[in-house]
Amino acid sequence: MSAFAGVEVAARTPRTHVALVDLLDRVLAGGVVIAGDVTLSIAEVELVRISLRALVVSIRADMAAGGHAIDEELM
């Protein structure tokens, strides 16, 4: 998957050179939490918060298995 909202991933050169793994530690586990970890449909409830901790674990597992997709993003 290289496109996001019509913009090529490569075109979005990171302007802040932080390691993705450090960034994910913070944006997925830090920050103001509004209503806890609730995964809800937008149609029914006005507030959506998606828990992503499990996802990070799976990303790290992918990388350990030799995934290359985001390796260069890491440094």
Place this chain on the structure above:
Amino acid sequence: MTTRAGAERMHDAAAPTPAAQEAIWLYAITHSRDQAGLAGLPGVGGGQIRTLQSGPLTAVVESLDPGKFSAEGLQGRLSDPAELGVIARCHHDVVVAVAAEGPTLPFRLATVYVTDDRVHSLLSLRKDEFCHKLDWLAGRTECGIKAWADPDFLFTERGTTEPAARGPGGRPAGGEPPGPAEQSGSAYLFRRRAELAARVERQRLAARCGQEIHTALERLAAAAHLHPTQDPRSDGEEGLMVLNAAYLVESALLSEFADAAQAVGAEAGALKVDVTGPWPAYSFADGPDA
């Protein structure tokens, strides 16, 4: 937290159902209304970053295309590692730009409201709490510290286990090499027990190394937060990560703090100490009362 979530829910129940579905991505809350630094920054949905005011508070948000950002669509994008990376960096770039203007409370990634009114409600409902946290963060910044250690080195230099566990293969230091008669069950058990003891000791020493660094740095910081240590494969570093922490420090003392981290790391026998940041205060959004 439970009380707050409960109050939020009660508020939700009383609020009128919004007429049209939108998706409003929340980046951060701050005091400063002047957010010229946001101009031209690409948002997570490629839309324009804008601000919503409520009293002393400013929320930095972006309207997402509800067609592209349904709950399922958003979930799908966030589940793709490459897209998650792009979204995280876009979110971060905006939060960094806001933090350059003054104290900033970042929202956790993927905090989405359905209308501007809901964001206004949030700001007015929790005004005191957000102001209190922003005051606490003023003049401070988040510094990341990661430390690695070589457990074998710590074991050799600082181990306290009896010599029996130290020699190669558990051979007692200075003892006779095992004769043929000792290549038996009891010798094997002795060796295995010594190996296990050595492994436990290596783990204990690695944990203590991280704890020593943390204890020293915590004293120099307004607040501290421990993140889980990262998978060794995820950053290509040598050694074992013994500390992955964030410290809230006075911005003016950031370089002194970084120097202290290196000094404390060396004293604790760490292989390497990495300093990251300054970060927006992601790890301290719970405020001073956490």
